[in-house]
Amino acid sequence: MTSDHAIVQLVLRPGILDLGWGHPDPALLPLDGMRSAAIEAIERFGTDTLAYGSAAGAGPLIGWLRTRIALTEGRDPGSEGITITGGSSLGLDQVCTLLAQPGDVVLVESPTYHYAVRILRDHPFELVPVAADDNGLRIEAVEQALADVKRRGRKARMLYCVPTFNNPTGASLSMQRRRALIDLATREDLLILEDDVYRDLAYDSIAPPSLWSMDSSGIVLRLGSFAKSLAPGLRLGWLTGAPALIQRIAGGGVLDSGGGANHFTAMTVAAFCLAGRFEPQIERLRATYAERSSVLAASLRATLPQGCEVVVPRGGFFTWVRLRDGMQAEQLLMHAEAQGVAYIPGSRFYVHGGGTNTLRLAHSLYGTEDLIEAAARLGRALA
Numbered sequence: 232m233t234s235d236h237a238i239v240q241l242v243l244r245p246g247i248l249d250l251g252w253g254h255p256d257p258a259l260l261p262l263d264g265m266r267s268a269a270i271e272a273i274e275r276f277g278t279d280t281l282a283y284g285s286a287a288g289a290g291p292l293i294g295w296l297r298t299r300i301a302l303t304e305g306r307d308p309g310s311e312g313i314t315i316t317g318g319s320s321l322g323l324d325q326v327c328t329l330l331a332q333p334g335d336v337v338l339v340e341s342p343t344y345h346y347a348v349r350i351l352r353d354h355p356f357e358l359v360p361v362a363a364d365d366n367g368l369r370i371e372a373v374e375q376a377l378a379d380v381k382r383r384g385r386k387a388r389m390l391y392c393v394p395t396f397n398n399p400t401g402a403s404l405s406m407q408r409r410r411a412l413i414d415l416a417t418r419e420d421l422l423i424l425e426d427d428v429y430r431d432l433a434y435d436s437i438a439p440p441s442l443w444s445m446d447s448s449g450i451v452l453r454l455g456s457f458a459k460s461l462a463p464g465l466r467l468g469w470l471t472g473a474p475a476l477i478q479r480i481a482g483g484g485v486l487d488s489g490g491g492a493n494h495f496t497a498m499t500v501a502a503f504c505l506a507g508r509f510e511p512q513i514e515r516l517r518a519t520y521a522e523r524s525s526v527l528a529a530s531l532r533a534t535l536p537q538g539c540e541v542v543v544p545r546g547g548f549f550t551w552v553r554l555r556d557g558m559q560a561e562q563l564l565m566h567a568e569a570q571g572v573a574y575i576p577g578s579r580f581y582v583h584g585g586g587t588n589t590l591r592l593a594h595s596l597y598g599t600e601d602l603i604e605a606a607a608r609l610g611r612a613l614a
Contacts (some may be wrong), residue, residue: 248605249573250592253398253548259519260462261503261512268503272495276468280498285490287481288315288469291501296455296469298507304444311474314481318466319428319456322480323347323391326424326452327354329483332477335388336380342580342589344398344426347391359387360582363458365542367404368392370411377419389422390541395438396429398553399580399591401544403439408600410445417448422476426435428456428468429547431513434521438546439609449473457500459548465496523594524550527602531592534610551577553588554613563613572608 241254245490276291279366287293293313316322331337333354341360351358351513359380362372373390380387394412396406404412425442443453449472456468470480480486491497503509527550528543535541538555554560560576567573577589594602 233561244573247310247568247571248574248597248601248608250594250597250602250605251573252596253593254596255459255463255516256483256519256596259516261508264451264503264508264512265499266464268506268508269499271506272498272502274509275496278488280495282494283489284494284497286486286491287313287477288491289494289497289501291505292377292497293469294298295504299504300471304441308471309474312476313469313471315492315497316454316468316480317472318458319426319454319468320346320350321466321492322454322468322470323350323424323426324353325480325483325485326389326470327351328601329358329479330422330452331356331388336385337378338373338376338387338390338421339582340390340392340397341582342399342577342586343391343582344393345575345580347393347426348582351391356388358386358582360585361390363397363402365400365402367394367402367408367612368412370408370415373412373415376503377415377421380507387419387421387423390416391426393422393426393429394442395427396432396547398426398429398547399549399575399577401542401547401549402510402551403545404442406439409439409442410426413442413446413448413451416450420451421606425451425453427453428459430455431460432517432520432548433546434517434524435545443471449476452476460509460516461500461503465493465500467493467496467500519548520548523597523599523602526599527606529593530606531609534606536610536613539613548593550594552590552592552594554590556588558588558613560586560588567609567612569611570608574609 252585265375335356337351337356337358338361339358340363359376361376362369427441430438441453443451452472457465528541531541542551574590574592577586
């Protein structure tokens with residue numbers, strides 16, 4: 232039986248190395264481990280794997296997550312401070328639905344993950360961009376945005392940011408700014424929504440501490456995900472935060488009606504992790520992505536015109552490029568595609584314009600030989 236319906240989101244065009252897709256290389260997905268884990272979950276947990284799951288999420292997975300988070304971040308979220316989500320996107324949508332109202336003011340790091348902005352706009356909120364640089368979100372810009380909102384007689388409900396291995400820039404918020412941001416948010420009663428999905432993909436050292444792990448006031452909700460560390464098709468993530476906020480999510484109508492998010496998947500991932508497969512998978516990804524990032528950066532520097540800047544990340548999926556003054560990434564895209572390479576113009580990651588001379592390249596999908604060729608093609612297009 233055949234079908235005209237697509238199976239996966241990824242669509243590659245013949246002859247084009249498309250570095251716009253922030254997807255993992257299929258060769259890196261743990262297919263054999265997941266196959267074994269599904270069988271192990273059924274054998275170990277029986278019909279509980281196929282039942283309506285606990286609203287907060289599958290107990291075995293929550294237990295494993297709590298242990299690992301406590302070990303790697305020095306803080307146990309506790310049984311009331313963590314809930315399983317259907318991936319970080321659904322987690323973000325749940326937070327927006329249950330903790331904010333349409334029309335609320337939401338501060339958004341700029342540039343930032345463009346699909347998160349789509350979710351925020353779905354609700355819809357009034358989005359206020361806050362500038363970031365190579366050290367992450369600028370604290371004085373947050374202060375200014377809050378002051379501007381107050382002058383209009385409004386109050387910002389929350390701040391969305393990707394402070395660790397940012398999508399799209401790869402930048403991480405400095406330690407000094409992390410402390411300052413938490414202090415500011417505490418004084419202003421500003422909920423921080425920390426998108427932390429790249430934490431496990433640090434290349435040469437451990438990732439900076441999460442805002443959540445540094446927060447003693449309960450003003451940070453942290454989104455985690457297995458999409459980057461295991462596989463995006465799992466659609467499985469988690470939220471950590473103040474128990475009152477987490478229980479508001481876990482007690483929402485969707486989970487009350489349908490039970491825990493992606494319960495069978497959560498039980499399978501629990502079996503995968505409890506069998507000791509998670510850390511080897513992470514180490515494999517770290518080593519592979521670190522090599523690909525390094526190769527792409529070196530190739531870009533060798534081939535791009537003088538005046539272009541390559542921002543080398545220390546983790547995650549993405550390499551950020553600043554073109555020399557006068558170059559427009561959106562206009563240059565058709566020339567790049569004519570040479571057989573594609574990217575996402577950086578302007579698409581800004582809420583209200585900006586970044587016209589920037590672009591984002593994903594080094595996650597292709598091997599080193601393809602990345603070298605992609606850089607050469609981009610160099611020819613921009614020359």
